[in-house]
Amino acid sequence: MSGEKCVFEQAFSFSPLPAKSFSFQQDKDTLTLLMKWSMLGRLSAQTYSFDSNFHPYSCETFALHFFKDPEVIPSLRNMKARVWVPLENPVVSVSVELVPCTKISMELFDPIYSCGILRPSGHVVKCIHDIYPDYDELRQMLQEVDSEHYYAVEKMEREEFLFCLFKHLCLGGELCQYEDTIDPYISTTKKIYKELISVQKDAETKKISVVSTVLKVSAYDESGLCFPGTREEEQTFAYLIVDPVKRNVTLFYHIYGVGNFIL
Structure with a gap:
């Protein structure tokens, strides 16, 4: 190399x-x-x-x-x-x-709340899948390019570490028991991300950025x-x-x- x-x-x-x-x-x-x-x-x-x-x-x-x-x-x-x-x-x-790692807020996930993946209550919409019997629109959006919601979060945003972390938690391990609502995924992503990532504030502009x-x-x-x-x-x-x-x-x-x- x-x-x-x-x-x-x-x-x-x-x-x-x-x-x-x-x-x-x-x-x-x-x-x-x-x-x-x-x-x-x-x-x-x-x-x-x-x-x-x-x-x-x-x-x-x-x-x-x-x-x-x-x-x-x-x-x-x-x-x-x-x-x-x-x-x-x-x-x-x-x-x-x-x-890429530039995000200092959870705004990246805003489109997920308004594109049809979730009900107003925050519950994840279930869907029929040929391979996975207990499937939902969230996992479909995360994994399948031909999902109608795949580009609800734009390509550059999907590449961000914040989104990658969220995706990892949503997909889980081999015997994952998936959540009915999105809140546990979002809150856990936020908690882990804040601990792993370091930020600093510009002394003049007061703007916070990831270092x-x-x-x-x-x-x-x-x-x-x-x-x-x-x-x-x-x-x-x-x-x-x-x-x-x-x-x-x-x-x-x-x-x-x-x-x-x-x-």
């Missing part, structure tokens, strides 16, 4: 920050929802500090150094036979996608894909959320499957 050439231009070292915690990993109501959505114990967030200035153009080098760092490797886990295990082999390459850079990542060993999972799956995902001001990075990931496990 192009990142290999940059390895000699800038190096990053990382240190775990075990004291850094997130309320969505401890809040009783949130944990109850994650269990209902079959994501409890499979959704993880861990924060690390790093020692060099970060710039988006160095994202591949940054990610590769992260997954190869001796302070990070012991904290990485994968799942085999429903058991968390350390990565077996060293990471040799990474795939990195820069995810975090979000990278969707996959790591590969000599045998192929090894993190966050060993096979491609939409709901197996990993993001590196970089705060360049504090020089912190949070690894936020989920492994799709059955069972509740705690790291």
Whole structure:
């Protein structure tokens, strides 16, 4: 990858920050929802500090150094036979996608409330589906391009990390019990997003903006894909959320499957 050439231009070292915690990993109501959505114990967030200035153009080098760092490797886990295990082999390459992250409000979701996906009460409209017997207009809008509501949220907005997070929560895990109303998805998305993303206020304009850079990542060993999972799956995902001001990075990931496990 192009990142290999940059390895000699800038190096990053990382240190775990075990004291850094997130309320969505401890809040009783949130944990109850994650269990209902079959994501409890499979959704993880861990924060690390790093020692060099970060710039988006160095994202591949940054990610590769992260997954190869001796302070990070012991904290990485994968799942085999429903058991968390350390990565077996060293990471040799990474795939990195820069995810837009600019939103500081929930206005992005306003079109969902007025396009026919929801009833006035906030209940999600059910629909008939050839494959999924208990399907609804919300999941159809999230997953199927030919849905009449797919572009209720515009393409650029759908690419935002805020929307990606919402989609992940709505689709859930393998044994997800889906919500009848949209409120739990919206409130949980807001709670997690606010904790993961860093913002700052301009001293002159007083305008608040996001300073975090979000990278969707996959790591590969000599045998192929090894993190966050060993096979491609939409709901197996990993993001590196970089705060360049504090020089912190949070690894936020989920492994799709059955069972509740705690790291």
